[in-house]
Amino acid sequence: MSETSKNSRRSFLKGAAAAGVGAVAAATTARAQGTPDPLITEVQPWATGLGDGVDATPYGLPIEYEADVVRRNVPWLTADPISSINFTPIHALDGTITPQGCAFERHHSGAIDLRKEDYRLMINGLVDQPLVFTYEDLERFARINRVFFCECAANTGMEWAGAQLNGAQFTHGMIHNMEYSGVPLRTLLEEAGVKPEGKWVYVEGADASSNGRSIPLEKALDDVLVAFKANGEALRKEHGYPVRLVVPGWEGNMWIKWLRRIEVMEGPVESREETSKYTDTLANGTSRKWTWVMDAKSIVTSPSPQAPIKHGPGPLVITGLAWSGRGAIKRVDVSKDGGKTWETARLANPGQPMALTRFYLDTSWDGKEMLLQARAMDETGYVQPTKKMLREVRGENSVYHNNCIQTWWVKETGEAENVEVS
Amino acid sequence: MSKYPNLLFAGTALFAFLANPVMADKLGLGRPALPEEIAAWNLDVSPDGTGLPVGSGSVEDGEMVFSDNCASCHGEFAEGVDNWPKLAGGKDTLDRKDPVKTVGSYWPYLSTTWDYVHRSMPFGAAQTMSADDTYAIVAYILYSNDLVEDDFVLSNENFLEVEMPNADGFIVDDRETAEAAFWGEPCMENCKESVEITMHASVLDVTPDTVDDAAPAEQPAAEEVAAAEPASSEPAAEPATEPAAEPAAEPAADIDPALIAAGEKVFKKCKACHQIGEGAENKVGPELNSVIGRTAGTVEGFKYSDPMIAAGEGGLVWTDATLAEFLANPRKSMKGTKMSFSGLKKEEDQKAIAAYLGSFSN
Numbered sequence: 152m153s154e155t156s157k158n159s160r161r162s163f164l165k166g167a168a169a170a171g172v173g174a175v176a177a178a179t180t181a182r183a184q185g186t187p188d189p190l191i192t193e194v195q196p197w198a199t200g201l202g203d204g205v206d207a208t209p210y211g212l213p214i215e216y217e218a219d220v221v222r223r224n225v226p227w228l229t230a231d232p233i234s235s236i237n238f239t240p241i242h243a244l245d246g247t248i249t250p251q252g253c254a255f256e257r258h259h260s261g262a263i264d265l266r267k268e269d270y271r272l273m274i275n276g277l278v279d280q281p282l283v284f285t286y287e288d289l290e291r292f293a294r295i296n297r298v299f300f301c302e303c304a305a306n307t308g309m310e311w312a313g314a315q316l317n318g319a320q321f322t323h324g325m326i327h328n329m330e331y332s333g334v335p336l337r338t339l340l341e342e343a344g345v346k347p348e349g350k351w352v353y354v355e356g357a358d359a360s361s362n363g364r365s366i367p368l369e370k371a372l373d374d375v376l377v378a379f380k381a382n383g384e385a386l387r388k389e390h391g392y393p394v395r396l397v398v399p400g401w402e403g404n405m406w407i408k409w410l411r412r413i414e415v416m417e418g419p420v421e422s423r424e425e426t427s428k429y430t431d432t433l434a435n436g437t438s439r440k441w442t443w444v445m446d447a448k449s450i451v452t453s454p455s456p457q458a459p460i461k462h463g464p465g466p467l468v469i470t471g472l473a474w475s476g477r478g479a480i481k482r483v484d485v486s487k488d489g490g491k492t493w494e495t496a497r498l499a500n501p502g503q504p505m506a507l508t509r510f511y512l513d514t515s516w517d518g519k520e521m522l523l524q525a526r527a528m529d530e531t532g533y534v535q536p537t538k539k540m541l542r543e544v545r546g547e548n549s550v551y552h553n554n555c556i557q558t559w560w561v562k563e564t565g566e567a568e569n570v571e572v573s
Numbered sequence: 574m575s576k577y578p579n580l581l582f583a584g585t586a587l588f589a590f591l592a593n594p595v596m597a598d599k600l601g602l603g604r605p606a607l608p609e610e611i612a613a614w615n616l617d618v619s620p621d622g623t624g625l626p627v628g629s630g631s632v633e634d635g636e637m638v639f640s641d642n643c644a645s646c647h648g649e650f651a652e653g654v655d656n657w658p659k660l661a662g663g664k665d666t667l668d669r670k671d672p673v674k675t676v677g678s679y680w681p682y683l684s685t686t687w688d689y690v691h692r693s694m695p696f697g698a699a700q701t702m703s704a705d706d707t708y709a710i711v712a713y714i715l716y717s718n719d720l721v722e723d724d725f726v727l728s729n730e731n732f733l734e735v736e737m738p739n740a741d742g743f744i745v746d747d748r749e750t751a752e753a754a755f756w757g758e759p760c761m762e763n764c765k766e767s768v769e770i771t772m773h774a775s776v777l778d779v780t781p782d783t784v785d786d787a788a789p790a791e792q793p794a795a796e797e798v799a800a801a802e803p804a805s806s807e808p809a810a811e812p813a814t815e816p817a818a819e820p821a822a823e824p825a826a827d828i829d830p831a832l833i834a835a836g837e838k839v840f841k842k843c844k845a846c847h848q849i850g851e852g853a854e855n856k857v858g859p860e861l862n863s864v865i866g867r868t869a870g871t872v873e874g875f876k877y878s879d880p881m882i883a884a885g886e887g888g889l890v891w892t893d894a895t896l897a898e899f900l901a902n903p904r905k906s907m908k909g910t911k912m913s914f915s916g917l918k919k920e921e922d923q924k925a926i927a928a929y930l931g932s933f934s935n
Contacts, residue, residue, distance in 0.1 A: 225781055230657050231856070233844060234696070260699065261844070273606050275615055281606035288602045314774040321780060342599050353617060359699035361692040363617060412614050420617050421682050423689040427674065430743065436668030438679075442746040446755075456774075457783060484759065489768030493761045522768060526759060534759045536752075544752055548672055560770060569774035573767070 212252075220244070222253050225321060228309070233261040234360070236303065238324030241450070241472065242457040246499075247328050247507040248298070251387045254327035257303055257403065259360030262389040265409055270393050272339075272377070276353075276414035279344030286393055289379060292334040292342075297376065297399070298506045300474045302326040302445050304402035304429055304551040310538075311549050314558075314571045318457040322557060322569060323450040326474070328507035331397050333378030336371050340415070349415040353422075354396055357411035364405045365419035366398065370443075374399045377410065400476030400505035401443040402551070404429055434546025445476035447535050448554035449483050449510070449527035460565030464518035469496075473508045475529035480508040482528040489522030489558060489572040490537070496525070504530075521561040522572055538571070618688040622733050625687065629728030630709025632716040638706045639713045641904065642695045642913045645846065645857045651675075651717035654857075661717035667742065677718025681740045683732065687711050697845025701915060828928050836929025839922045842914070849933050858912060864891050865927065865934040880909040893931070897923035 213220065224237040236257040239249055256262065267286040275281040306325035309315045316322050340352070345368070352371045355363035366375065376397040379386060386392040391408025398405045404424055419425065431439040451471040454460045460467065473480045480502030484493040499509035510525070527535045538555035560570040618624035630638075640649060646657040653659035663673025672678070676686050691707040693699050702710065712727035715735060721727075727735070774780065840849070846857035853860035859875040870877045870885035884907065889895060899906050900923055902916040917923050 219783065223781060223783060225779075227779065230655065231845070260693075260696070261841070273610065273614055274603075275606055275611050281611055282603040283606045283610065284603040291602055292600065313772045313777075315777055315779055317774045317780040318783065320783075342602065344599075355614075355617070359693065359697075361616075361699065414615065414617070416619070418619065418621075420688070421620050421685055422617070423685050423693070426682060426685050426743075427676075427680050432667055432672060432674075434668065436672070436742065438667070438743050439746050439748075440743045442748065444746075444748075446748070456780075484761070489765070491763065491765050491768060493759070493764070522770075528759065532756045534755055534757060536755050540755070547670060560773075570770045571772035573765075573769045573771050 217243075220253060222255060223320060225309075225316070234259050236305070236325060238320045239327050240320050240457075241324050241326070241452050242319040242455050244452070245470070245509070247472070247509050248382060249327035249329060249507075251329065251381055251384070251390060254329065254390065255303070255325050256389040257325070258358070258389070258408070259362050260358050263358045263409060264388065265357060265393065267393045272394065272410060273412045274339060274343040274415070275412070276416050277346040277349035278340075278415050279346065282343045284339070286379070289334055289377065289394065292338050294332055294334050295376070296330055296332050297374075297397070298328065298330045298503060299397055299399045300326055300328040300445075300505060300507045301397075301403045301406050302448075302474070302476075304404060304442075304445070307448075307553040307555070307557075308550050310555070310557075310569075311547075311553050314569045317569050319450055319452050319455040319557075320457060323448075323452075323472075325403070326472075326507075328474075329381040330383070331376055331378040332380035332383075333376040333394075333397065336375040336377055336396070336413070337373075339377060339413070340371065343415075345415055348417055351416045351419050353412075353414040353416055353420045354405075354407045354410060355412040355414070356391075356407045357409040362404070362407060362424060363420065363422045364407065364425055365416070365422065366401075366405060368415070370398070370401070398443075400445060400478075402429060402445060405443065429551060431545065431551055432548045434548070442552055443476075445474070446552060446554040447473070447475035447477065447480070447527045447529040447533045449473035449480075449525040449535055450557055451485070451523050451525045451559055454523065454561055454565070454567050455559050456567045456569055459567055460516065460561065463565075464516050467514050467516040469512040469514060469523065471496075471510055471525050473502070473510055473525065473527035474506065475527065475531075475533065476505060477533060478530040479504045479506075480527055481530050483508070483510040484526045484528075485510075485512045486524040486526070487521040490524055490556070493526065502530070518563060520563060521559075522570070523559040523561055523567070524556050526556055616688075616692055618684045618691075620682040620684045622684065622729070625684070625729045625732060626704040627729050628704035628708050629726055629730075630705050630707070630712050631726040632709075632712045632721065632723050634706075635709035635711070635713025635716070638702075638709050642698075642702070642706075643710065645911060645913050646696065651714055660714050664718075664738070667739070675718065676714050677720060677738060679739050679742070681737055681743055683711065683715075683735050683737055686714060687732075695845075695913065697842060698915060828931060832925050832928040833932045835921075836925035836927070836932075839917065839926045840929055842917075843926075846912075846914075849930070861930055861933065863934045865893070865896070865931045867891050878909050878911040880907050881911070893924070893927040896927050896930070900926065 220240045220243040222237040222239065224232065224235060229235040237255055239255040240253055270286045272284040272289065273281070303325035307322055310322055350368050351365050352368060353363055353365050355361060377394060378397045379394050381390060386395055391410070394410050396405070396407040396410050425440065431442055433439065449471055451469060452458065453470050469485060471483070473483045480498070483496045483498065485496050486493045494512065496510040496512040499511060502508040535554060535556055538553070541549070541553065541555050558570050558572050559567045561567045616624065639651070646654055647660050648654045651660035652662065659673060660676050663675045663678030666672045666678060680686060687707055690710050691702055691704070694702070708727045712721065712725055715721045715727070716723060716725065720735065720738070847859070847861050848854055848856055849861040853862050855872065855875045859872040867890065868885045869889040869891060870881040900917045903910055903912045903914050917926060
């Protein structure tokens with residue numbers, strides 16, 4: 152809490168939170184017990200003076216008091232911030248939609264400037280007619296709106312070696328969930344006419360990394376979108392402006408940003424990103440490839456290391472997110488004792504296929520330590536496993552696809568820490 | 574195991590029927606792609622060699638090209654500098670703890686190497702390698718992995734004859750059978766006899782400080798980094814600082830702001846190796862704060878090439894003019910420089926970059 156604030160009450164609260172929960176609880180109690188709250192009894196500046204005019208902020212940003220709710224990176228992870236990744240502040244968000252401005256970014260050669268006027272999309276390869284589309288062309292196809300999560304295959308990857316990073320943002324923040332507006336890839340492929348020998352599409356970005364992935368035609372024709380809006384507005388530069396691919400339920404690396412080319416092929420290209428990276432080496436040295444689907448997973452976002460309990464015992468909302476690349480989330484269970492006993496949480500809304508689901512456990516905290524866990528189940532009956540179960544099958548050398556149950560040790564002070572349990 | 578496909582495709586088919594617009598006919602949108610356009614973009618190379626252009630390159634030539642274009646990050650022997658990717662070594666490590674995954678030990682197809690070098694490298698100057706230079710670089714990488722002899726010449730004709738050691742090391746995703754036990758009814762009560770905390774994240778203490786952004790995270794020990802390396806294509810390395818191109822200094826009053834802005838764009842070509850602005854550090858190249866007016870080869874802590882040090886000792890000071898001369902063709906104007914950059918040919922780019930760099934000079 153480094154900033155100095157003009158708002159003394161906020162400073163006090165923040166300081167108290169940093170100092171420990173007891174102070175906050177005591178302050179609240181003291182006010183309730185007799186001293187009138189000056190925030191109520193005294194006319195405050197905002198209740199007498201004037202606020203900003205409608206011309207002050209043509210495009211609004213979060214109020215300054217939310218300045219800590221931002222993407223963060225882990226500098227030691229990568230050699231360079233240009234080819235790197237950052238993390239969504241999931242500990243501080245609610246609902247399911249991720250605002251674009253704080254949705255995690257991963258690029259391989261930096262986020263590029265590409266104007267709509269300079270945008271071209273080519274479809275070539277095993278098609279009746281290779282085509283070039285402009286941005287305006289894409290807007291003339293019938294489009295649809297869908298909400299999907301995008302998760303990097305490496306999300307939670309740093310936790311394979313043990314409990315490492317203290318915060319849901321860092322352990323589980325390589326994910327976002329947006330409402331996309333775009334044209335089904337199927338529509339564009341049909342416009343070009345796929346030849347019978349076409350079995351795969353290779354999709355490629357316009358940036359210098361030329362990031363490209365091979366996708367089976369069956370998936371390409373099923374639910375893949377060529378998207379140009381997210382959460383109602385143009386894609387942000389860092390999310391692939393003006394056009395990106397949306398590959399529901401599959402690893403984020405396949406969601407090609409700055410999409411420039413779709414080639415219909417007989418076989419996969421076996422590009423760098425689908426051979427040397429995004430493959431999973433097992434204990435015997437053999438590696439799984441084409442592990443596209445993101446397994447069912449969940450995380451308690453609050454309380455968590457970056458979102459401690461600030462109120463003392465009594466009513467407590469435990470909340471988090473669950474998702475599955477195989478379909479809709481059906482159920483989320485929460486354990487307060489490290490997995491000995493479980494109770495079923497309330498889903499804020501029925502799970503939607505390949506989209507984030509918000510869960511709540513509206514409970515009462517006795518002020519004692521908790522070992523908090525969440526466990527997701529999807530509509531195929533898949534149950535989120537423990538890290539031990541994953542290691543038994545996959546060995547100790549995994550990098551990607553860590554969907555294990557996470558444990559937060561919530562202490563009597565309300566602070567929480569990332570731990571591993573037996 | 575058919576849980577996934579059945580449900581998924583049955584589910585989405587229904588979805589499509591209910592919500593997707595009907596698209597019976599083609600709309601006639603877009604225009605035919607011209608052969609020249611397809612040729613310009615359709616560069617990918619498949620494992621069977623489809624897409625490889627005619628050409629060749631020797632290990633001997635490759636050593637030179639690699640040294641000029643790749644070695645600053647990947648090392649003269651493809652061994653990797655500062656934890657940038659190792660391209661060689663790692664033989665027989667895949668079934669051990671922390672396997673070393675290189676072109677030789679891990680990559681199943683040679684086409685992947687050729688394709689990636691040709692389209693995506695060098696970092697910061699992608700798509701500048703000719704076909705012959707790419708063959709030469711790939712030949713050198715093979716040599717560095719002891720897969721070919723030093724007189725080897727790689728070409729489109731013998732490309733498929735090269736055997737990759739880990740070609741048979743991959744299986745297709747088998748989670749639905751290998752991990753079938755993950756489907757089922759979960760335990761709700763008395764699921765464990767006892768629960769003990771076995772590891773604390775706070776012990777490792779590698780979480781970035783989210784309260785005070787200015788404090789960089791403590792650098793973890795190298796082996797911890799290796800264990801923690803995520804997905805990221807690029808390897809764990811020293812803690813990086815803030816992104817390089819944040820313009821920190823106020824532009825000098827007498828320099829055209831538009832020129833500085835243009836220079837900032839040109840600087841994108843430099844960012845892969847050089848940092849500038851507040852907190853800039855030496856990376857592959859030296860940090861560039863106050864470079865204008867500085868004697869060449871004098872940034873503390875940066876290991877310059879001998880010719881660069883000699884030039885500084887000989888009195889070379891970076892001015893708009895000397896910088897322009899150097900940047901026009903670095904390796905020609907200073908033989909033996911470590912800077913593997915093809916150069917800024919346009920005079921306007923040279924002026925713009927000088928203005929931009931000058932805006933960070935006192």
